[in-house]
Amino acid sequence: MEWLNEPASWQRTGDVLTVSVDPGTDFWRETGYGYIRDSGHVYGEVLAGDLDVSVRLRGNLGVQYDQAGVMLRADERTWLKTGVEFFEGRARLSTVLTLGRSSWMVTDLPEGTDDIVLRVSRRGDAVEVRYVIEDGPAELAALVFLPPGREVLAGARAGRGCPGLARCAGRDGAARPAGSGGQARRAWLARRGSRRRRPGLAGHSPGAGRRAGLGGSPGSGCGRAGARGPEGARGPGGACGSRRR
Numbered sequence: 001m002e003w004l005n006e007p008a009s010w011q012r013t014g015d016v017l018t019v020s021v022d023p024g025t026d027f028w029r030e031t032g033y034g035y036i037r038d039s040g041h042v043y044g045e046v047l048a049g050d051l052d053v054s055v056r057l058r059g060n061l062g063v064q065y066d067q068a069g070v071m072l073r074a075d076e077r078t079w080l081k082t083g084v085e086f087f088e089g090r091a092r093l094s095t096v097l098t099l100g101r102s103s104w105m106v107t108d109l110p111e112g113t114d115d116i117v118l119r120v121s122r123r124g125d126a127v128e129v130r131y132v133i134e135d136g137p138a139e140l141a142a143l144v145f146l147p148p149g150r151e152v153l154a155g156a157r158a159g160r161g162c163p164g165l166a167r168c169a170g171r172d173g174a175a176r177p178a179g180s181g182g183q184a185r186r187a188w189l190a191r192r193g194s195r196r197r198r199p200g201l202a203g204h205s206p207g208a209g210r211r212a213g214l215g216g217s218p219g220s221g222c223g224r225a226g227a228r229g230p231e232g233a234r235g236p237g238g239a240c241g242s243r244r245r
Contacts, residue, residue, distance in 0.1 A: 004042040004073070004153060025159040026065065027081055029102045040081075042071050044155015053120045053154050060114070061086040063161040067094060070120050071157035072127065074150045081157055082129045082141065084109070084116060095129055095142045107141050109133070124148050 009020040019041065026037040053070050061067070061084065069083010077100050085094035085106075093107040093116075109116070110133065117132040125148040130138040146152070 001043060001045050001155070002153075004044075005039055007041050019158070021158050021160040023160050024162050027071070027079065027096070027098070027102075027157075027159065029077065029098050029100070031102045031104075038076050040071075040157055040159035042073065042153060042155055042157040044071070044153050044157075046151050047154050048149075048151040049122075050124070051122050051152075051154060053118075055118045055156060056115070057084055057118060058115050061091055064088075065159070065161035067160075068156075068158040069094075070118050070155070072120065072122065072146065072152040072154050074147065074152050078147060078150070079152075080120075080127055080129075080144060080146060082118060082120060083157070084113075086161070093131055093141055095144075097142075097144045097146075099145070105142055107131075120154075122146065122152075 005025065007019050007022050007025075021041060022039075025039045025041060027040045028035070028037040030036060053072070055070055057068055064086060067083055067085035069081060069085075071079060071081040073079035077098065079098050080096070082093070082095040084091050086092075087094065087106065090111065091109060091113060093109055095105045095107075097103050097105075113133060115134070119128075119130040119132070119138060121128045121130075125145055127142075127144050127146050128140065129142040129144075131141055132138050
């Protein structure tokens with residue numbers, strides 16, 4: 001397991017990873033806003049081929065573009081992120097696909113949703129995003145293209161908005177609020193398990209292979225997380241937060 005853009009403050013206690021998300025952190029490329037952000041936090045494992053990432057997410061997001069979820073990242077120009085994001089007054093399911101430039105898809109969630117399971121499955125050139133609320137079905141949120149045959153960093157990701165500010169500004173895309181910042185907002189991710197499957201998307205029989213999983217227990221930080229590769233190795237992981245465009 002490894003960090004991309006390690007946050008300034010995080011702590012692991014046993015299997016629980018708690019993160020204070022740096023303000024003004026995000027991933028975005030150009031579309032509609034004209035700038036590039038590559039400063040969000042990701043904690044995961046580099047995997048190749050077909051894979052699944054399944055995360056249970058709980059959070060208390062309240063600032064525009066606060067977000068936490070899952071990311072598959074081949075490089076700074078080729079990636080997918082999905083998760084819960086606070087946008088226009090409420091938490092929504094948000095998915096961004098970037099192939100040079102970013103495209104953004106938003107799905108309304110039931111009012112008051114604070115517990116959601118995300119399931120991201122990669123099969124060849126297709127990535128399927130599904131979500132589960134309470135004991136409901138696994139609803140399809142997106143089916144998108146990612147170039148096949150490339151390794152990706154797969155794991156938990158997060159970013160954070162800029163409370164009380166119209167814009168964030170930072171060097172090299174590392175956005176940050178002007179003046180002194182407050183306490184970073186927190187969210188937490190809980191493990192539901194994840195594994196590589198035989199060809200096909202969600203609902204097909206599991207097979208042996210790579211898997212990435214995130215785990216934890218309720219709290220005000222990021223929960224425990226782990227990933228499993230071909231050797232079955234596991235490690236801690238987690239992330240939390242939001243986005244500012």
